[in-house]
């Protein structure tokens with residue numbers, strides 16, 4: 049039933065520009081997401097993955113059609129309403145550079161103007177701890193943080209208002225393999241502990257296979273195919289072949305071979 053969907057998109061058209069300059073990005077696109085899913089959106093460059101996240105956050109209005117989040121049109125959530133329903137981790141973290149770590153996390157809580165300062169402070173500290181950072185980091189400035197820490201602080205801020213829906217734009221981009229594995233592990237445990245529904249855009253197949261319960265492929269201005277990562281990877285389409293069966297795809301799908309190099313193939317003399 050539509051009422052149970054965390055996200056429901058029906059008949060979505062996204063277009064930019066007007067007249068002969070107009071470019072249509074999505075055409076009659078439908079999709080829905082159920083509670084607890086971790087859905088990865090994949091698609092070629094310019095297929096409108098990030099725009100779709102921004103529409104779920106209410107930052108972009110559909111040209112035509114409906115984007116509904118937890119039963120309400122996303123475009124009508126308003127900034128404060130949105131923060132308690134949807135948290136978003138932007139690609140570069142997007143921390144306020146003039147604010148300390150704690151003030152960045154506290155920002156959505158302060159915007160409410162309802163909570164006493166002491167409660168805002170305590171809540172922000174709890175969120176900091178939730179993403180694996182101790183209180184010694186609270187007064188640091190964003191410029192003092194590593195890339196992995198910026199992502200963690202941005203995640204804590206996205207979760208400040210306990211939203212049931214978390215949107216992630218390239219969550220592991222820019223992290224080294226170790227940092228990426230750690231961040232995936234953090235996302236996995238937060239998803240489990242908080243019962244989140246997660247929608248992410250990722251080009252990283254390790255992240256996709258590690259986290260996704262379902263993958264949606266955007267192509268031809270709509271959802272071309274969706275299913276488990278394994279089902280989608282087997283779908284016969286040029287983009288899907290290139291994405292999953294190119295060099296990156298083979299690496300992500302055969303982790304055991306990567307870790308244990310085959311000695312037999314190296315000793316042929």
Ligand SMILES: Nc1ncnc2c1ncn2[C@@H]1O[C@H](COP(=O)(O)OP(=O)(O)OP(=O)(O)O)[C@@H](O)[C@H]1O
Nearest residue numbers: 064065073091092093094095096097098099100249
């Ligand atoms: N506000 C805007 N005004 C005009 N065009 C826009 C706007 N936002 C996005 N676009 C265009 O819409 C298209 C889809 O953008 P989007 O960033 O969602 O792509 P994407 O699928 O996330 O691509 P990538 O994988 O390269 O990041 C692009 O061609 C982009 O230039």
